[in-house]
Amino acid sequence: MEAYQVLNALGDPTRRRIIELLGDRPHAVGELAERLPVSRPAVSQHLRVLAESGLVARESVGTRNVYRLDDPGVDALRSWLDGFWTTALTRFAGQAEQESRSPS
Amino acid sequence: MKHTSIDAIVKTVRVPLPQSEAFALFTARMSSWWPLDTHSVGKADAVDVAFPAQVGGEIVERLRDGGSSVWGTVTRWDPPAGVAFTWHPGGSPDEATSVDVGFEPDDGGTVVRLTHDGWVRRGDGDAARPGYDTGWDLVLGRFTAAA
Numbered sequence A: 001m002e003a004y005q006v007l008n009a010l011g012d013p014t015r016r017r018i019i020e021l022l023g024d025r026p027h028a029v030g031e032l033a034e035r036l037p038v039s040r041p042a043v044s045q046h047l048r049v050l051a052e053s054g055l056v057a058r059e060s061v062g063t064r065n066v067y068r069l070d071d072p073g074v075d076a077l078r079s080w081l082d083g084f085w086t087t088a089l090t091r092f093a094g095q096a097e098q099e100s101r102s103p104s
Numbered sequence B: 001m002k003h004t005s006i007d008a009i010v011k012t013v014r015v016p017l018p019q020s021e022a023f024a025l026f027t028a029r030m031s032s033w034w035p036l037d038t039h040s041v042g043k044a045d046a047v048d049v050a051f052p053a054q055v056g057g058e059i060v061e062r063l064r065d066g067g068s069s070v071w072g073t074v075t076r077w078d079p080p081a082g083v084a085f086t087w088h089p090g091g092s093p094d095e096a097t098s099v100d101v102g103f104e105p106d107d108g109g110t111v112v113r114l115t116h117d118g119w120v121r122r123g124d125g126d127a128a129r130p131g132y133d134t135g136w137d138l139v140l141g142r143f144t145a146a147a
Helices: A002-009 A013-024 A027-035 A040-052 A071-101 B019-026 B135-139
Strands: A056-061 A064-070 B010-013 B046-050 B060-065 B070-076 B082-087 B095-107 B109-117
Touching: A002 A040, A002 A071, A013 A027, A013 A040, A013 A056, A013 A064, A027 A040, A027 A064, A040 A056, A040 A064, A071 B010, A071 B019, A071 B109, B019 B095, B019 B109
Parallel strands: none
Antiparallel strands: A056 A064, B010 B109, B046 B060, B060 B070, B070 B082, B082 B095, B095 B109
């Protein structure tokens, strides 16, 4: 899973809200539609985009289909953020090393 | 393991500077080390970044054309032990995530521990407010490490 796909999928407030709701617990499409200011078909469309980016997955619970957060997209996002701060902190540590060798 | 939520990012690095110097380097002299060329709103047009020494102060990136971009607001100023700030580079304050940086003395050096949290607001309290949004704008390409 590529990070840019995940980032693109999250570039929409409704989809971010869906991710928040699924972060609490898995939801059925109807439950999501009740809690969002968009129609049920629109929720389904958003879920499709999120599923394609690996952020959510559908699973059957009894006779119902529910959506939950999924590993590939979440892992891609976390690894992107991890890289972001690794780069920044590596630069910070490099500057600190330099200053420790030549105190001003 | 299945993810049920998006956890905080926690990074730790040890630097060979005393606690107070490490704190000052991270904050007051952020421009001397922050990778502005990749980690900024203006990228090549970013000139420097100013880190305020007080709660409520804004972390500001200055641009070559005289403009500026606010990255966040200091929420805890506790030198040399730690600093915390909201984080919304390129986005609106409503969409801020939160960063906390702790500085702990370690045998002449300092262990710096950075925690980046607040991706997903849980529950219906804050999240139910009209217009409220989360910190995803951080990661929407306006502030990416790898273009």
